[in-house]
Amino acid sequence: MKLGTKLKISFVIISIIPTLLMSSVVVLLGMWQVNDINSSYDTEIKDFTSLTNPAKLFGNIADKIFNDVEDVLENDVDKIESSEYVEEINGKLLKKFSFMVVTKNDNVVYSGSDKNISDIIEKLPSYSECVDMQNSFYVNGEKQYIVRYHPFTYSDGSQGVVFIFTGIDGIIPQLKVLFIELLIAMILIIFITGIILTIWIYNSVLRPMNRLTEATRKISEGDLDFTLEAEADDEFGKLCDDFEEMRKRLKQSTEDKIRDDEELKELISNISHDLKTPITAIKGYVEGIMDGVADTPEKMDKYIHTIYNKANDMDRLIAELTTYSRIDTNRMPYNFSKVNVDEYFNDCVDELAYELGSKNIKLTYFNYTDKDTIIIADSEQLKRVINNIVSNSVKYIGNKQGTLNIRINDEGDFIRVEIEDNGKGIESKDLPYIFDRFYRTDSSRNSNQGGSGIGLSIVKKIIEAHGGKIWATSRPGTGTAMHFVIRKYVENVVERVNENE
Numbered sequence: 310m311k312l313g314t315k316l317k318i319s320f321v322i323i324s325i326i327p328t329l330l331m332s333s334v335v336v337l338l339g340m341w342q343v344n345d346i347n348s349s350y351d352t353e354i355k356d357f358t359s360l361t362n363p364a365k366l367f368g369n370i371a372d373k374i375f376n377d378v379e380d381v382l383e384n385d386v387d388k389i390e391s392s393e394y395v396e397e398i399n400g401k402l403l404k405k406f407s408f409m410v411v412t413k414n415d416n417v418v419y420s421g422s423d424k425n426i427s428d429i430i431e432k433l434p435s436y437s438e439c440v441d442m443q444n445s446f447y448v449n450g451e452k453q454y455i456v457r458y459h460p461f462t463y464s465d466g467s468q469g470v471v472f473i474f475t476g477i478d479g480i481i482p483q484l485k486v487l488f489i490e491l492l493i494a495m496i497l498i499i500f501i502t503g504i505i506l507t508i509w510i511y512n513s514v515l516r517p518m519n520r521l522t523e524a525t526r527k528i529s530e531g532d533l534d535f536t537l538e539a540e541a542d543d544e545f546g547k548l549c550d551d552f553e554e555m556r557k558r559l560k561q562s563t564e565d566k567i568r569d570d571e572e573l574k575e576l577i578s579n580i581s582h583d584l585k586t587p588i589t590a591i592k593g594y595v596e597g598i599m600d601g602v603a604d605t606p607e608k609m610d611k612y613i614h615t616i617y618n619k620a621n622d623m624d625r626l627i628a629e630l631t632t633y634s635r636i637d638t639n640r641m642p643y644n645f646s647k648v649n650v651d652e653y654f655n656d657c658v659d660e661l662a663y664e665l666g667s668k669n670i671k672l673t674y675f676n677y678t679d680k681d682t683i684i685i686a687d688s689e690q691l692k693r694v695i696n697n698i699v700s701n702s703v704k705y706i707g708n709k710q711g712t713l714n715i716r717i718n719d720e721g722d723f724i725r726v727e728i729e730d731n732g733k734g735i736e737s738k739d740l741p742y743i744f745d746r747f748y749r750t751d752s753s754r755n756s757n758q759g760g761s762g763i764g765l766s767i768v769k770k771i772i773e774a775h776g777g778k779i780w781a782t783s784r785p786g787t788g789t790a791m792h793f794v795i796r797k798y799v800e801n802v803v804e805r806v807n808e809n810e
Contacts, residue, residue, distance in 0.1 A: 327498050334494040371407045374398060375457050375473050378409075382461040382471065389471065390463070395419050402473060410472040412436070413463065422474070429454065429474075436460050436468040453477050517545035524552060533560040583626055587619035632693070633763045636770045643687045643774060647798055650682040650724055654717055657695055668703060670711035678719045683798040690771045691795075697764045698728050698791045705732035705789070722797055723777075729790035735783040743781060744769040768793075 399421030408421035539546035603609040716727040779793035
């Protein structure tokens, strides 16, 4: 879930859900308290007006008792003069925040209030006024009351009024409980909502932030051996994926640097050895000339020829290192052009035939492509590829009677060049690595098989720059075959049309 969606949901949770929950709680608690009020005070209010309209609630609390008193006044008026009866009725009223006052000829003959209400009694209407008024009114003194009344006539003909006072200053226990419950419910809803949002936000934002902070700390300390996996499909998950990709690349870069440093050390060691051998030989022969050991023209010619060959070996090694450096840093210029396969490889074979013949190696050449097959290649760099492969084959053929076969095969859209020798072959464990830079199958560095270990890596880079591919097959003790493919050149339609015009 996206972070923006989570924020929207958080807004809904923090604004709408508490409102809905509070509304539901108010309705449920309100219904329960209304039922409790009806049960406790014998009211028959079925809706929430008992909670929203306190005046109506207090006005209805003593309804049933008032109705009973009215029945007594109409059917058995003598009861009103009984102290036991009025005390019984007043006792019931006191439990409902009410009390009774009875007058006779406008004089108070009974007051059920336990407080001084003289200021209110003075405001009571007379019998005649009550006859003309509605059956309730409101009085305001030290306290506020709703007053229900009923005028009647005593059995002796006196005029009297029964007043039932219900105080509206206080709050009945059920309403107190309701307010407390609503307050507790509101606090709990806000608290629980806050906890839910905090946990969600922590897992959605703070947790991945902490993981990213910890990952950053590890990287700053050089620790790259960990994994940072995304825990959600959101912006932080994408950030974790990008961070993990960066860590992998950084780790790969670090490992490559370590490997490059090790290879560089090995290269320096190899170069030192490869340069030391011809330099030692050159120094030896020069000292022989200086000491007069080459005292005949024949010896002098041999010494000078040897010095020349050793200098060429040094020059060839330096040239190879220079070439590799330029290729490795992508500074090797390529001059691609159309190359006729038949003509090009015929020239290459002619040049190789003389050199290989002098080394007792038999060269055979087969071209299975059409005479007019064309490729796009840098002829100089492609010749470097062939020379490096052939030189490598010669090195591993050694001094035995060797054979070298060069075949050019037609592979549809490609040509495949195969250079096969009958050397000692390459072990299967070494075969996947022979094109790696500085890799050498033989680390003994004897005079026949020494080298910098970068010849085949140069070959691979050149072939790849041509859009081709190179690989090797080998059988130890039998020989090795190098294969590389290069795409054929096909004239496009525009060139053909232009030629036709």
